Amino acid sequence: MNKKFTTAFIFMASLFSLQIQAQEFETATEAVKNMGVGWNLGNTLEANSQTYHDFTKDNYWGQQGLESETCWGQSKAKPELIKMMKDAGFGAIRVPVTWYNHMDKDGKVNAEWMKRVHEVVDYVINQGLYCIVNVHHDTGADSDSFKSWIKADEANYTQNKARYENLWQQIAEEFKDYDEHLLFESYNEMLDKLSSWCFASFASTNKYDAAVAKSAYNAINSYAQSFVTTVRNTGGNNATRNLVVNTYAACCGSGTWNDHLKEPLSQLTIPTDPVANHLMVQVHDYPNIANGIANVKKEIDDMMAAWNTHILSKGIPMILGEWGTANVDEGDGKTDYDVRRDVMFEFVDYMIAKCKENNVATFYWMGLSDGAYRSLPAFNQPDLAERIAKAYHGSDFAGTYPTENDFNISYLVEYEKDWAELFLYGNYNSVSALKLTEYKGLRIEMDDNYGSKLQVKVYGDATGSSFKEAYYTLSANSKTTTVNFENAKTGSTVSRITLQTNVGATKAKINQVALIKSDNSEVKLSPTTAWGCTLSTESTPVSGIHELHYTPQTDNRIYNLQGQQIAKPQRGIYIQNGKKFIAK
Structure with a gap:
């Protein structure tokens, strides 16, 4: 086989190989x-x-x-x-x-x-x-x-x-x-x-x-x-x-x-x-x-x-x-x-x-x-x-x-500074005011007594960007605190409710929080971050849900000689784990 033909053959074979590999994507x-x-x-x-x-x-x-x-x-x-x-x-x-x-x-x-x-x-x-x-x-x-x-x-x-x-x-x-x-x-x-x-x-x-x-x-x-x-x-x-x-x-x-x-x-x-x-x-x-x-x-x-x-x-x-x-x-x-x-x-x-x-x-x-x-x-x-x-x-x-009913959930909050707040109800972007004719209070259950560290802050009627406010210190004698909304302090509505720290950097765990309606029924709440704090959860699946562990992409991926990853190698030379191998 002459040299010109050999060179042309190799070029055409390489081009054909590239065309095949392009089809992999x-x-x-x-x-x-x-x-x-x-x-x-x-x-x-x-x-x-x-x-x-x-x-x-x-x-x-x-x-x-x-x-x-x-x-x-x-x-x-x-x-x-x-x-x-x-x-x-x-x-x-x-x-x-x-x-x-x-x-x-x-x-x-x-x-x-x-x-x-x-x-x-x-x-x-x-x-x-x-x-x-x-x-x-x-x-x-x-x-x-x-x-x-x-x-x-x-x-x-x-x-x-x-x-x-x-x-x-x-x-x-x-x-x-x-x-x-x-x-x-x-x-x-x-x-x-x-x-x-x-x-x-x-x-x-x-x-x-x-x-x-x-x-x-x-x-x-x-x-x-x-x-x-x-x-x-x-x-x-x-x-x-x-x-x-x-x-x-x-x-x-x-x-x-x-x-x-x-x-x-x-x-x-x-x-x-x-x-x-x-x-x-x-x-x-x-x-x-x-x-x-x-x-x-x-x-x-x-x-x-x-x-x-x-x-x-x-x-x-x-x-x-x-x-x-x-x-x-x-x-x-x-x-x-x-x-x-x-x-x-x-x-x-x-x-x-x-x-x-x-x-x-x-x-x-x-x-x-x-x-x-x-x-x-x-x-x-x-x-x-x-x-x-x-x-x-x-x-x-x-x-x-x-749904959340498939889990037993606790909320872990870590406050970074004085007066940092965690939303118990509401958020900054969307305010759906609760009427005090329909809701009369809040119940919050902690893992410990936080009476000297945390307080519930209730935002009431709004005037522009300002709200009437009321503060309720958590119980020092019990892990559960019940807050009764006071019309005199908040007006006729509650716009947001937060859990606020007054001691600077501290941690707390919330086992459950719920609004109390006028008929004494409860509406479960899911806290979210407001400012100056981070929030995570501890949850125990009721059944059938298991933890996954993150695994990075492995090094067993296969590449062609142009550096492209190949899912299904055909005939040819490839690289895996830094070494060449031949697929037949």
Whole structure:
């Protein structure tokens, strides 16, 4: 065999081998179909705080540690939670991550934070689920250029292009060996310099500014292209990893009340990609179902038609990365789940059915398991979780949906400073006032006597941001304290109830806490963090629920000679545990 022929043969064989290996990663279309229904691990790794920001100095970058994960009241993510979601019928988990508060001024991500993100990703991957990791609240409506530093604006892109690409290079390098179950999402809800929702420049004086809109859409497309190019250039499995780009503000094109509503879809330019069929587009949708199910169905149909016109018809698959309802009902803190559950369930059925028809994967935003429920883990909306699963898998699907009644629970609170507070009822974001004609008190059972250390603080009637307040010291003679609400001190309502320390750093354990109604029946409460404290739980499963232990990805993964991880090696030479072997 002559030398020229031999060289050509080797080249063609290598090219053929690469083509075969490229098929090991499913296409974006296949991935969307295989995800089924998904859930967002929300208010967790994307939570962030401005508490430590000194606006007079350029020291905002990297101001938070691992405590940011729980600073919005959620429990620390654990593998049992992901196992619960899998057993309930969910096939994919979106893991929103905020990075600015864990990056130094030069754009380097804190190693401990990257390690924690890596752990949570492994929780998902180890369950055989799809996982989406993104850049989340680095975009958004905040005017602080340190916090929401990524804006849909051409000048912003020019200024931050290098930092953005450097961030994605670090993320991509960290996970380059992961298989097709891990996807990367470019950015979350990126807004223009005016922080416009619905479509670019909507927040302008005239509700539309052509120059601002053009700059916004150009910037979105530039950021999307930077994302794809940066990830692909890191090689390994990132060469064919499925990637997700979002429309402007993740707008879905829903509605007909303005001629510009479809622009986020029509003005999105799909990035140039060196590999075919490995990109998908994400949108979000939170319709107002109070207008009636018929109107919601019509809105969904219109939205789907727009998706087909501008994206799906071009062969680009889509995911509905966040969805739910408008939620709060008339300012009283109750949600659609509370006040119109039947309509909400019908909406769930229709949304999932139409998305499934169009091969669009859905990721429900938060809810289902929230706050302390996640640490058990258990569902606080088990019937909604089951409805979502059955809407996709069919009415005969039999998932498992544990509730708090499946556990004996104690709450461990660690106070960090004087006057720190733990929410026993209510929170900062949603206040549903209790009428004292219906509720007369609170019962709290501790593991010990804390009369000299802790007190119950009751927030009553509100005037603007101020509340009438009443304080009740815990019993010094008993582990159980009963608080009788006093109208003279709190007015006619109770808005929030906290457990407050007056001795600085201290620890306590709550075995049970409940509201007492006027008829002496009780409503069990689940504490959440307020400020200056951390919260964890001790729980004993009643039956059938067992602890899982986190196990990192092992070193037994198989790679081809191009550094790509291979799930099913065919004939050829591969690397495992740093050594070559031949698959026959």
